[in-house]
């Protein structure tokens with residue numbers, strides 16, 4: 001079992017890796033949602049209330065992911081191109097060394113021992129879906145996928161704010177944005193519609209195999225530099241569930257055994273949403289995370305004042321004011 005510190009290190013390490021692998025990554029999202037305000041103490045040394053936030057984590061690490069498809073039943077041959085030609089193997093769920101289960105998406109990502117989840121090559125003509133359920137609202141900074149097979153030609157990321165009842169698009173990736181998703185190819189959102197899901201083909205750099213696709217929630221959003229006063233973007237980064245749908249595989253070969261979705265690491269960077277009123281978000285008895293609300297606040301996300309502390313309206317804490325609830 002990994003300690004909290006090592007998990008934290010892994011998430012930070014992953015994020016540094018993202019900076020290296022995705023040079024376009026918008027650093028502001030990291031600074032705004034993570035580093036600049038990483039204070040877990042809700043009161044200062046003099047007992048005065050101050051904004052506090054739970055720690056930043058890779059929220060997918062060790063979590064059970066739902067996958068609509070996995071290979072192995074029945075056993076199926078698959079092949080991959082490598083530096084010295086190609087190699088072929090069999091995915092067979094009856095033989096442990098030849099399985100590619102969904103747990104390999106969120107295990108410890110070790111470059112020297114890469115473990116991959118895989119869909120069946122035959123299933124890759126269908127839409128293949130992955131879902132991460134977080135159990136409560138979280139503020140999401142990035143979502144990234146490290147591929148061990150061909151990258152998808154078309155892929156969409158969605159988020160839910162109501163535990164999977166409804167989904168809203170977060171980002172589209174496609175070689176033909178308008179034809180597949182009915183959206184223009186676009187790198188920046190308009191100021192009038194900052195919650196617009198954008199579409200890009202930047203993920204189709206050759207070779208089409210392996211590599212990482214990383215989505216930063218605030219990249220290309222005009223108000224990202226003023227995140228604290230942008231209610232629209234605060235809502236935009238918030239999610240209870242994340243869904244990834246692979247719609248079309250890249251054509252690395254005409255043969256079926258070369259066309260399959262395979263991912264070695266799904267990482268979702270973010271922190272528990274407590275509106276600046278909790279520094280901790282432990283797992284409750286029912287297995288779901290809950291904000292440990294301070295500043296006389298209450299609720300799943302500390303989104304209301306505690307009973308008898310309603311002398312002024314509830315507000316989220318900001319960098320300059322804790323906006324604590326006040327009572328008699």
Ligand SMILES: [Ca+2]
Pocket residue numbers: 104105106107108109114115116117263264265
């Ligand atoms: Ca893995």
